[in-house]
Amino acid sequence: MENQGVPRDEMVKEVDQALKMVDMQAYKTRDPQSLSGGQKQRVAIAGVLATKPQIIIMDESTSMLDPNGRKTVLDLIKRLRKEQSITIISITHDIEETQLSERIVVLNDGKVVKDSDPKTIYDLGPELTNFGLEEPFSSQVAHSLRDAVKLPEGYLNEEELVKSIWKSSSNM
Numbered sequence: 001m002e003n004q005g006v007p008r009d010e011m012v013k014e015v016d017q018a019l020k021m022v023d024m025q026a027y028k029t030r031d032p033q034s035l036s037g038g039q040k041q042r043v044a045i046a047g048v049l050a051t052k053p054q055i056i057i058m059d060e061s062t063s064m065l066d067p068n069g070r071k072t073v074l075d076l077i078k079r080l081r082k083e084q085s086i087t088i089i090s091i092t093h094d095i096e097e098t099q100l101s102e103r104i105v106v107l108n109d110g111k112v113v114k115d116s117d118p119k120t121i122y123d124l125g126p127e128l129t130n131f132g133l134e135e136p137f138s139s140q141v142a143h144s145l146r147d148a149v150k151l152p153e154g155y156l157n158e159e160e161l162v163k164s165i166w167k168s169s170s171n172m
Helices: 008-021 037-049 068-083 095-099 117-124 124-129 137-143 158-170
Strands: 054-061 088-092 106-110 111-116
Touching: 008 037, 008 054, 008 088, 037 054, 037 068, 068 095, 095 117, 106 124, 111 117, 117 124, 124 137, 137 158
Parallel strands: 054 088
Antiparallel strands: 106 111
8 A cells, every 4th residue: 555655644544444344353453374374364454444345356365264263254254245346356266265256266277167157067066076066965965865855856055965864754
């Protein structure tokens, strides 16, 4: 922001507001080396938010995080999509992270092989492995249970899978 000629008082205000958005205002004066991986990710996101972008591109934003840090960053992304008018492009190999997406573009060897909404992509099931992706866990469970339990066809997220299993077992 300093390189863009933003006055210091305005810059401080924007940084404070961005730290508040990612719930990191208490760490404002901490040495970055003392922060956890998830905290560092949130500070990096705050740095981007302070510039008020229209688009944020995240590349493997949770790949080196523990489950807690991963959840925190994904919850933050979900909240930003809801509260801000920001387009977020997330590059990931983790199919589970794409559940928040409105649209998924699957690349294989640099070429677009699928471009659709999450449900349509998840309905590919085991075919996703052809593109170097894992089938979503709930989809794997559903495939293994379909012979034993009557489940609806197509992709079911975890909540839908649990409800379908519960409904099927109560009808027995």
